[in-house]
Amino acid sequence: GNSVTQMEGPVTLSEEAFLTINCTYTATGYPSLFWYVQYPGEGLQLLLKATKADDKGSNKGFEATYRKETTSFHLEKGSVQVSDSAVYFCALTMNSGNTPLVFGKGTRLSVIA
Amino acid sequence: DTGVSQNPRHKITKRGQNVTFRCDPISEHNRLYWYRQTLGQGPEFLTYFQNEAQLEKSRLLSDRFSAERPKGSFSTLEIQRTEQGDSAMYLCASSPTARVGEQFFGPGTRLTVL
Numbered sequence: 001g002n003s004v005t006q007m008e009g010p011v012t013l014s015e016e017a018f019l020t021i022n023c024t025y026t027a028t029g030y031p032s033l034f035w036y037v038q039y040p041g042e043g044l045q046l047l048l049k050a051t052k053a054d055d056k057g058s059n060k061g062f063e064a065t066y067r068k069e070t071t072s073f074h075l076e077k078g079s080v081q082v083s084d085s086a087v088y089f090c091a092l093t094m095n096s097g098n099t100p101l102v103f104g105k106g107t108r109l110s111v112i113a
Numbered sequence: 114d115t116g117v118s119q120n121p122r123h124k125i126t127k128r129g130q131n132v133t134f135r136c137d138p139i140s141e142h143n144r145l146y147w148y149r150q151t152l153g154q155g156p157e158f159l160t161y162f163q164n165e166a167q168l169e170k171s172r173l174l175s176d177r178f179s180a181e182r183p184k185g186s187f188s189t190l191e192i193q194r195t196e197q198g199d200s201a202m203y204l205c206a207s208s209p210t211a212r213v214g215e216q217f218f219g220p221g222t223r224l225t226v227l
Contacts, residue, residue: 030197032214043117044156044204044218089155093214100146100169101214103155 002027004090006104013080013111021075021107023064031092033057033066033073034101038087047075047088054085080111119205125225126195133191134222138207141220145188146216147171147180148204156204162188163210178186195226 007022035047035057048057053068062077062090073090090104115155118137126132139147143164148156153214154207164185174180177195192199202223206216 032216034169036218043220044206044216046215049214077163091155091214100148101156101159101216102158105155106154 002031002092002094002102004102004104005009005031005089006088006107008107009087010108010110013109015082015111015113016079017111019077019080019109020082021088021090021104021109023073023075023104025071025073025090025092026098027071027092027094030068031094033064034091034093035062035064035075036074036091038089038106040086044089050100051067080109082111085109085111117205117207117217119203119219119222121222122220123223125227127227128197129194131191132204132224133189133197134203135206136188136190136207136218136219138187139217142207142209142217143185144208144210144216145182146206146208147188147190148206150202150204150221151200159190159203164171176198192224194226195218197226200224200226 003026032051036044036047037047048059050057050066051095064075079110087106087108092099116212120135146161147159150156162182179188179211202221204221206218
């Protein structure tokens with residue numbers, strides 16, 4: 001079946017450090033890929049998405065590029081802030097979004113001042 | 114856009130009792146999803162509705178679980194004869210059909226079965 005694998009957390013970084021959270025997927029076909037974020041005490045919210053190979057999703061300084069050849073969708077940010085502390089989930093859906101999201105286990109990021 | 118709301122936010126019950134959760138989606142969204150999330154895991158799909166029609170159910174959804182969405186508005190998720198393994202966060206999400214994979218999540222209902 002379809003699945004998403006994320007790097008284990010927690011990840012602890014100093015403010016202004018570079019962030020990478022790895023995500024790889026297994027899917028029969030060509031999924032659409034997403035990063036969702038869960039801030040403390042809040043519900044999951046969409047951070048960015050990419051619907052086809054080589055697309056780059058970006059939002060709030062975060063970026064991820066859909067790499068079909070490596071089945072990856074790594075999340076990056078050049079300079080993290082304390083307010084980026086949250087749990088980040090990589091997810092996929094198939095059939096142009098007509099199937100439910102399949103999530104990874106999540107990666108907790110803590111940014112310290 | 115008032116967001117997705119879920120009630121109650123917390124529920125503590127004894128094993129064997131029945132519980133019901135409610136989800137109110139964003140009003141113009143015709144798709145509604147239920148997920149379950151346990152500690153250290155990502156959300157796992159349970160079931161989803163297109164308007165009032167329940168289109169898919171996960172194998173995770175045992176016979177003790179039932180979901181409804183009468184009139185295509187709010188939805189309820191009922192768990193009968195709860196077990197300790199049902200303890201989890203139950204998440205509801207809604208989306209418009211046209212926006213691929215873009216789901217709007219509620220804050221969740223945390224269920225604790227003693």
